[in-house]
Amino acid sequence: MIKKIATLHSFKEWILTFILLGIALVLLPLLNLLVPEESVLHVPDYIFSLLGKYLCYALVALAVDLIWGYTGILSLGHGVFFSMGGYAMGMYLMRSIGKEGVYKSDLPDFMVFLDWKELPWYWYGFDYFAFTLLVILILPGLFAFTFGYFAFRSRIKGVYFAIITQAMTYALMLLFFRNNTGFGGNNGLTDFKRILGYSLQEPSTKLSLYIITIIVLFLSYLLSRYVVRSKLGRILTAIRDAESRVMFSGYNTLHYKLFVWTLSAFLCGIAGALYVPQVGIINPSEMQPSNSIEMAIWVAVGGRGTLSGALIGAGLVNGAKSWFTVAAPEYWLYFLGTLFIVLTLFFPKGLVGFFSRFSSKDKMREPS
DSSP: OHHHHHTTSOHHHHHHHHHHHHIIIIIHHHHHHTSOTTSTTOOOTHHHHHHHHHHHHHHHHHHHIIIIITTOOOOSOHHHHHHHHHHHHHHHHHHHHTTOSTTOOSSOHHHHHTTOOSOOGGGTTTTSHHHHHHHHHHHHHHHHHHHHHHHHHTTOOTHHHHHHHHHHHHHHHHHHHSGGGSSOGGGOEEOOOEETTEETTSHHHHHHHHHHHHHHHHHHHHHHHHHHHSHHHHHHHHHHHHHHHHHHTTOOHHHHHHHHHHHHHHHHHHHHHHHHHHHOEEOGGGGOHHHHHHHHHHHHHHOTTOHHHHHHHHHHHHHHHHHHHHHOGGGHHHHHHHHHHHHHHHOTTHHHHHHHHHHHHHHHHSOO
């Protein structure tokens, strides 16, 4: 098993990976815990929540790259899977509030405000973290499997598949915006107090969630790397390049597409569940079709078909978004649109593909 993991990267790539993990898991927490607050080197507590959010987005980009970059299936519906995991975690966090809400009731505050008399049946079980974890791991994958089975069996692909996934996202967004569905309407779920008995406002809890997110992202990256480098990955790439030839070779492409589609949704659900306690809110706006389009842009910026590119793209785009929303919020969408057009025209393989082209040229110039 260890030998198989070791073959997923070259020696230099493993060294770089462990350096980055060391900085994220050891150096940054130490700079927060040991360095005085007045020091320039001190890392403030809020940075971990911000980085945790970016890491959740990176996990989403990884999931989108699996289905789009390696299999050639453009999905504009991954915001749904992300929100499913987020709402499941949000429902658990709402139940953890108990009677500490504004209205001092056993029901969530928004239900009391809307004059609900009892808890809806689909909220049962979310008092328990084990049940919540089960829902997070099963629901997005099960929904994706059902949707994907009928879509792929009907040979829906290309722009038509992108359209129906976008329609699915929009329909569910409108459903969750309704107050009578029991998910908080347009305000969503918020005002969380604790997770597993630990206060979400404590710096130690924020740091723990950040570390857990890094570990989950790293394990998800290894899993994705294993998939794309295996025989399965080669078949997925062949489906992307020429699905008809793969079918004529005797492979049932439905099974392969369904597997990677479900795996992608599974990773998105986990990302949503990690996102909610660190950000403190989940609402239907996470299902907006524009969010799913933005997820595709993350992958395009870093480079389709390169897992590391998806991570880099998610970090760069969301870092730019954080800066723009503070410095010039009215120009963010113009910047995002311009970025996508420029990359499509001049950097079709993304930033990773652009820089790897120069590195390959340097290798060719080296004397033998």
